[in-house]
Amino acid sequence: MYNRSPTTAGVGGMTERGERQKDELIEAAIELFASNGYAGTSIRDIAKLTGRSVSNVYHYFEDKEALWLAILEYSAKGIPERLRAALAAGGPPLERFRNLIRTHLQLSATQQREAKIFHIDEERLSPTGKRINRRIQKEILDIYLGELERLRAEGLVGGGNLRVLAFNVLGVINWHLRWQHHVAGIPAANIHEEMIDFILFGLQGARVHADRGG
Amino acid sequence: MYNRSPTTAGVGGMTERGERQKDELIEAAIELFASNGYAGTSIRDIAKLTGRSVSNVYHYFEDKEALWLAILEYSAKGIPERLRAALAAGGPPLERFRNLIRTHLQLSATQQREAKIFHIDEERLSPTGKRINRRIQKEILDIYLGELERLRAEGLVGGGNLRVLAFNVLGVINWHLRWQHHVAGIPAANIHEEMIDFILFGLQGARVHADRGG
DNA sequence: GACTAGATCGAACGATCGTTCTATATCTAA
DNA sequence: TTAGATATAGAACGATCGTTCGATCTAGTC
Numbered sequence: 001m002y003n004r005s006p007t008t009a010g011v012g013g014m015t016e017r018g019e020r021q022k023d024e025l026i027e028a029a030i031e032l033f034a035s036n037g038y039a040g041t042s043i044r045d046i047a048k049l050t051g052r053s054v055s056n057v058y059h060y061f062e063d064k065e066a067l068w069l070a071i072l073e074y075s076a077k078g079i080p081e082r083l084r085a086a087l088a089a090g091g092p093p094l095e096r097f098r099n100l101i102r103t104h105l106q107l108s109a110t111q112q113r114e115a116k117i118f119h120i121d122e123e124r125l126s127p128t129g130k131r132i133n134r135r136i137q138k139e140i141l142d143i144y145l146g147e148l149e150r151l152r153a154e155g156l157v158g159g160g161n162l163r164v165l166a167f168n169v170l171g172v173i174n175w176h177l178r179w180q181h182h183v184a185g186i187p188a189a190n191i192h193e194e195m196i197d198f199i200l201f202g203l204q205g206a207r208v209h210a211d212r213g214g
Numbered sequence: 215m216y217n218r219s220p221t222t223a224g225v226g227g228m229t230e231r232g233e234r235q236k237d238e239l240i241e242a243a244i245e246l247f248a249s250n251g252y253a254g255t256s257i258r259d260i261a262k263l264t265g266r267s268v269s270n271v272y273h274y275f276e277d278k279e280a281l282w283l284a285i286l287e288y289s290a291k292g293i294p295e296r297l298r299a300a301l302a303a304g305g306p307p308l309e310r311f312r313n314l315i316r317t318h319l320q321l322s323a324t325q326q327r328e329a330k331i332f333h334i335d336e337e338r339l340s341p342t343g344k345r346i347n348r349r350i351q352k353e354i355l356d357i358y359l360g361e362l363e364r365l366r367a368e369g370l371v372g373g374g375n376l377r378v379l380a381f382n383v384l385g386v387i388n389w390h391l392r393w394q395h396h397v398a399g400i401p402a403a404n405i406h407e408e409m410i411d412f413i414l415f416g417l418q419g420a421r422v423h424a425d426r427g428g
Numbered sequence: 429g430a431c432t433a434g435a436t437c438g439a440a441c442g443a444t445c446g447t448t449c450t451a452t453a454t455c456t457a458a
Numbered sequence: 459t460t461a462g463a464t465a466t467a468g469a470a471c472g473a474t475c476g477t478t479c480g481a482t483c484t485a486g487t488c
Binding site: 040120123161163175191199201208 | 251372377382385387389390393397400403414416420421423
Binding site for chain 1: 474475476477478479485486
């Protein structure tokens with residue numbers, strides 16, 4: 001009997017080899033999605049890059065978006081977890097925060113392509129895809145908001161709106177993805193530390209500009 | 215005789231009405247490119263939104279990319295000019311810089327869609343398109359680098375690498391495009407001033423992290 | 429060796445893509 | 459009023475898209 005929905009993606013088992021092939025497909029998809037975008041990447045491109053057939057891709061993933069979501073599952077979804085892990089080390093709020101940003105920057109550097117996918121092209125996703133994407137982004141934002149409150153309690157953050165400040169911080173961090181290749185000759189770790197300094201001093205200087213309490 | 219290449223896009227004249235229609239097409243294209251991306255927007259979408267035929271679009275623009283470049287010409291290309299105009303007002307370096315960022319933020323707020331187009335999807339463009347896009351981005355970067363040097367001469371910028379600092383500033387500014395809709399109840403002008411404070415204090419705090427002179 | 433479930437393939441479907449062709453309207457200048 | 463340029467439309471082309479179908483191949487199990 002012919003089986004509706006991918007043979008192996010359902011509850012039915014999957015060979016160890018199958019798992020390996022599936023990961024290989026995800027790897028290829030990450031590469032292509034990151035450089036050509038969602039709408040700019042075809043299933044055929046992914047099949048060609050892995051040297052397999054189009055229908056074989058559909059054997060592992062129900063459709064194109066399922067493949068996208070698998071990538072999110074595979075990588076981006078782990079970002080909030082890792083950030084929280086970095087915070088779990090404890091220490092004084094300032095050190096915690098430095099560590100948070102450092103971890104975040106290292107993560108972006110290691111998983112450049114995944115991080116890029118995570119930020120582009122949201123509009124082309126289905127409502128479900130959007131929802132998942134936004135949930136992860138919100139998780140990250142909340143992590144930063146929580147730490148900013150801690151820092152403010154210590155008097156290390158000026159009077160600006162915390163939400164605005166969090167977005168400023170994320171702007172510096174995420175924008176890094178776009179230019180990290182264009183700065184040669186400086187060790188990545190040094191760049192990260194300079195960025196951390198920029199952020200911390202920026203937070204300290206935040207002033208209130210009326211219309212809303214701190 | 216049939217005329218190769220768009221009838222009116224060449225040297226041959228174009229009616230005043232034609233100019234209006236062309237602008238209308240550009241307007242629609244901006245709307246669609248901004249919300250669906252380059253690969254995600256079809257010529258048919260643009261034709262439908264303007265209530266005209268597909269071939270009529272080709273009457274005004276040689277191909278899809280020419281339409282994209284017309285948008286750049288129409289809006290994004292003016293950004294460096296306006297930034298330089300903001301600097302031309304003169305004044306002490308700190309005020310100049312504040313004014314630069316303020317102008318930049320206001321421009322992004324006014325031309326949200328155009329600014330968004332300007333930043334996404336570069337990979338899908340032809341070499342020519344990429345070149346033009348990058349030239350504009352470089353112009354903007356150079357404007358900031360120049361001002362940062364001025365500020366440093368005044369002792370208002372710490373010791374970090376100027377290029378890194380410029381990217382940090384642009385990160386805060388450009389990321390603003392992504393979240394400005396998600397902050398309600400605060401006047402835009404106040405948000406802008408808080409962002410400017412964040413940036414200026416961040417610059418002051420920049421420290422050298424070895425391996426490169428200031 | 430036969431059975432079965434997973435893995436892989438080639439071909440095709442209908443939809444949509446960018447683009448072109450050919451044919452009309454519409455307008456303007458002589 | 460008519461000639462010529464401009465503006466617009468509809469139909470079609472070949473390519474590619476996401477997706478499906480039916481068939482074969484492969485690797486274990488009885």
